[in-house]
Amino acid sequence: MTTSVIVERRPPIRIVRLDSGKRNILTTTAVEELKDALSPDPEAPAIVLLGRTDGFCSGLDNASLAESQSSRDALLAAMGELLYEALAGPTRIVCGCEGHAVAAGAMLLLVSDIRLGVPGSYKIGFTEPRIGMPLPELPALLARERLDRRRLHDLTVLGRIVGPAEAAEVGFLDELVEADALEAEAIARAEEIASLSDAAYRGSISSVWGAAIERIKTLADEQVARRDG
Numbered sequence: 001m002t003t004s005v006i007v008e009r010r011p012p013i014r015i016v017r018l019d020s021g022k023r024n025i026l027t028t029t030a031v032e033e034l035k036d037a038l039s040p041d042p043e044a045p046a047i048v049l050l051g052r053t054d055g056f057c058s059g060l061d062n063a064s065l066a067e068s069q070s071s072r073d074a075l076l077a078a079m080g081e082l083l084y085e086a087l088a089g090p091t092r093i094v095c096g097c098e099g100h101a102v103a104a105g106a107m108l109l110l111v112s113d114i115r116l117g118v119p120g121s122y123k124i125g126f127t128e129p130r131i132g133m134p135l136p137e138l139p140a141l142l143a144r145e146r147l148d149r150r151r152l153h154d155l156t157v158l159g160r161i162v163g164p165a166e167a168a169e170v171g172f173l174d175e176l177v178e179a180d181a182l183e184a185e186a187i188a189r190a191e192e193i194a195s196l197s198d199a200a201y202r203g204s205i206s207s208v209w210g211a212a213i214e215r216i217k218t219l220a221d222e223q224v225a226r227r228d229g
Contacts, residue, residue, distance in 0.1 A: 004030035005037045012194035013187065014047045023055030026104055027064055028071070031078040038082070038091050046092040046194035048186045049112065056097040057105030059127070070227075077227035079104060080138065080220035087111040088205060088213055090198045096186040098179055101172070102127050102161065103139075109172050110142040114189045117164040117173040118182050124167040129159030138219050145212055147171040 004020035004027070016037045020030040038047060051057055064075045086093060086108070093112040101109055101124045109115045109124070117124075126143070128135045135156050143156050148170045154160045155170060167173045177185045206213065 003033060005033040007037045009044050011044045012046060013190040014041065014044045016047050016049050018051045018057065023058035023100060024051050025058055025061050027061045028075045028078050031082055035082045035085065038086055040090050045090060046190040048094050048096060048190045050096045050183065051099055053099050055099040056101040057108055058100045059103035059105060073227040077223040080223040083107055083111050084216050084220040087216065090202055092193045092201065094186045094190040096182045097173065098182060106172060107139050107142055110146045113193060115173045116182060116186055117167060117176050118179040119176055120164055123161045123163065124172045125161040126156060126159060127161060129157060141212055141215060145209060
């Protein structure tokens with residue numbers, strides 16, 4: 001059986017490599033595998049999430065979204081659950097991004113604790129408005145919490161896509177490192193935040209995100225209800 005996610009345990013961290021094929025498009029199976037990889041592990045509470053050089057994650061699988069309503073609902077429900085658990089669960093996430101991170105990929109960055117990128121010509125952001133789709137509430141909510149407020153309209157309503165240097169300026173990334181140092185730096189950051197207690201980590205997220213995190217849970221639950229209804 002082909003797998004899209006490879007997990008290497010190195011307590012107190014795990015290294016999670018996402019490789020679902022060209023540009024790391026996410027099928028329902030890939031999302032479910034990623035959810036499992038991010039599940040709580042008391043002995044390895046922090047993960048390093050790495051993608052491909054041609055795509056950290058380039059969004060959800062369009063074929064699955066168009067196949068049928070049930071297929072679409074299954075993929076959106078799985079993604080909603082993944083995003084909520086990534087943000088509100090005990091697992092701390094350090095991303096190493098060296099390829100496109102658009103749509104669902106941009107959301108993965110926004111729910112991660114530390115986002116490292118590398119210099120390059122890849123793109124980050126929300127493509128939905130540029131292809132004739134309104135930006136859904138969930139990515140809009142995440143954008144309001146993590147992106148530079150002065151650039152929020154440009155990056156959401158107008159669908160502006162940015163390169164890695166600008167992504168670090170507006171809040172999709174925290175900083176850039178050289179490509180040959182990315183994995184080692186991400187591991188070092190993950191080892192550092194692995195020492196946080198669950199109570200301190202999850203309590204602080206609740207305090208900082210406030211009502212937004214409850215709304216994210218509601219949106220995820222609504223999608224699950226559509227899938228299971």
